[in-house]
Amino acid sequence: MKKHNFSAGPCILPQSVFQKASEAVLNFNGIDLSILEISHRSKDFVEVMEKAQALALEHLQLENKGYKALFLQGGASMQFLMAAYNLLEKKAAYLNTGTWSSKAIKEAKLFGELVEVASSKDQNFNYIPKNYSIPSDADYFHCTSNNTIFGTQMKSFPETDIPLVCDMSSDIFSRELDFSKFDLIYAGAQKNMGPAGTTLVVVKEEILGKVSRQIPSMLDYQVHIGKDSMFNTPAVFSVYVSMLTLKWLKDQGGIKAIQKKNEEKAALIYREIDRNPLFTGFVANKEDRSTMNATFNLTDESLSETFNNLWKDAGVNGLNGHRSVGGYRASMYNALPIESVQVVVDTMRELEKRA
Secondary structure (H helix, E strand, C coil), X not given: CCCEECCCCCCCCCHHHHHHHHHHHHCCCCCCCCCCCCXXXXXXXXXXXXXXXXXXXXXXXXXXXXXXXXXXXXXXXXXXXXXXXXXXXXXXXXXXXXXXXXXXXXXXXXXXXXXXXXXXXHHCCCCCCCCCCCCCCCCCEEEECEECCCXXXXXXXXXXXXXXXXXXXXXXXXXCCCHHHCCEEXXXXXCCCXXXXXXXXXXXXXXXXXXXXXXXXXXXXXXXXXXXXCCCCCCHHHHHHHXXXXXXXXXXXXXXXHHHHHHHHHXXXXXXXXXXXXXXXXXXXXXXXXXCEEEEEECCHHHHHHHHHHHHHCCEECCEXXXXXXXXXXXXXCCCCHHHHHHHHHHHHHHXXXX
């Protein structure tokens, strides 16, 4: 029996996707070859890449709006570097809401002046800053939509006349947004879209080609656009599984339908965190709580061994919080069924009975 998987990433994917992917490892498209051994330039895989790109733009409602979808390598961590390499000429503005935005800031400082418009570091990133000003002469503004470690999520995004760049690694395709507000979106696949190994980049072409520096080919978005994500050998299997997951999402009714399910899952666990006196939420303001990653702690640490045994015996995996925060973290990505969340809630209630 499969465990209830709350891993923060790599994370749960739909069972139907696992089934199709496993079949393709043995015999892809009935061609008597594995997806792992065919040429990335073969007709069969080119169709996979084109379908994955098309589905990404379709879900984001960015078709025919001047955007390109790329599947690159190096994870979101590479995008911390690539975004600045391609866009930062003199000055960039960053919102610091956690570990990953801090890492993005570190990389961007290599290329020019960095303005940190606001930060929640003063309270260990347990809230989303509000009412900050973005310099109008910045080359772009960068933010992180969801913070897996601390369990915060931006519910709204600033209005600005400069390019808006967002790391959406942990909540892409999970909720409806006006994605046309963003000029560059990037997301590591291993949270909500596929296995580790590929990274989705959606970029508005008109913002590119404006920096004076020479960009190495592997780090140049325009080069990758020109080669349709085939400048170098792509992560074939990761792209294929991402394509299957995007197809699965479409079959579920798309982002609108999955958002409703995600909100139901989040409401279920947050109700228990707020009701149960043995638990307390990590995030200071309820409006900043992440739908994807619910972070919480025990009010009495002496109960940790009992609680850990309860959820592990119930077949739950990956509920431990990040090592830098401690406590617990329930990562509830698109493919996680609400029944799994109910299992965790039941163990929380069982702990209350025993305490």
